[in-house]
Amino acid sequence: MEHVNLFIKAVFVENMIFAYFLGMCSYLAISKTVKSAVGLGMAVIFVLSVSVPICYLLEKFVLKAGALAWLSTDFATVDLSFLSFIMFIATIASIVQLVEMVVEKFAPALYATLGIFLPLIAVNCSILGGALFMQEREYATLGEATVFAFGSGVGWFLAIVALSAIREKLRYSNIPDPLRGLGITFIVTGLMAIGFMSFMGIKL
């Protein structure tokens, strides 16, 4: 039951886009049509739920203070946590590469849909953000970390698909010239975020 709560919290209450603004750059750039938004959203779910658990294992068995104790008692006092940024980003970049190759080999149809979006994800803030939140909130088990990552991905997916649907409609509306494009997208996202704030009262 705890896992379900964590999942709902990650999707709605602590939505990556509307509560923390993570992954905004690609969120604004790729949300022009629903089709490409769905592609990118799927890729983000996938990469988040693969890379955050790996970062969790890395954190637990290598980086945390005293984490190397399983190697030998000499290492029990070693604290490598200052290396976590570089280790996490290296993990994410290599996982994105690996995922790209695996998907290309075994699921060509999926690869054709995701296409150019996969490499872009390496520099999507939401992935590194997911890994860093996992570290900061100190999730107790691998299961919790995985559920949190999957939930965050689903939240991101919902947000980008919703925005792209709105933008497809916005094209036919009469917007003041200076506000057209980027400006109105910001304001629409802000209004959507206010909507999502209504989930904040939910105690899970």
Place this chain on the structure above:
Amino acid sequence: MSNEISTAPEKVKGIKEPLFSPKNKRLLYDPLNNSNPITVQVLGICSALAVTVKMQPSIVMALAVVVVTAFSSLIISIIRNIIPNRIRIIVQLAVVAAMVILVDQFLKAFVYDVSKQLSVFVGLIITNCIVMGRLEAFAMANKPWPSFIDGIGNGLGYGVILVIVSIIRELLGSGELMGFRIIPEIAYEMGYFDNGLVIMPPMALIVVGIIIWVQRSRNKKLIEAK
């Protein structure tokens, strides 16, 4: 004059130019205005919005980004000719991550409170698109000094927006600036209320949207085509 500068950055090889030639000055000033990284190039929005509730963390964040963009541009520009093209992204990420670790340790040592407030967003400078974007677009093709200036300029352009947004949000949201009370007590007694909504994350988006609106109505060239 503007065209030859943007199209042929390395044409003037051999000619010794002063450190702050007009060309380099433009690299510094343009991002503050007509090619602002946030409102025009649409880079680095993620962290820009989350840290702007109060002025102090946003100033610290802006300085951190200036340092990281400037020095990673400098380093990448120095080694640009020996980076193999295929693995350049990973090389750039490694350089940026190393710079961010330095900044993070520095903040933890000297301004611990602010570093706690910024939480994961210092780490997220690594994936801040401004840094990567400028490395790809400028530092990979230009000499170290102009790249350094370009890095500072874009970092400052980012910082300006951050500070403007945080001034608006802190003034309207809690009536303070940098922790000092601006709106006098008497106003509250006469029935003035702080606007609690401005503190919430969504208002950051709307404030940035309005800044874009103002900038584009002043500079018609930036208006997007239909």
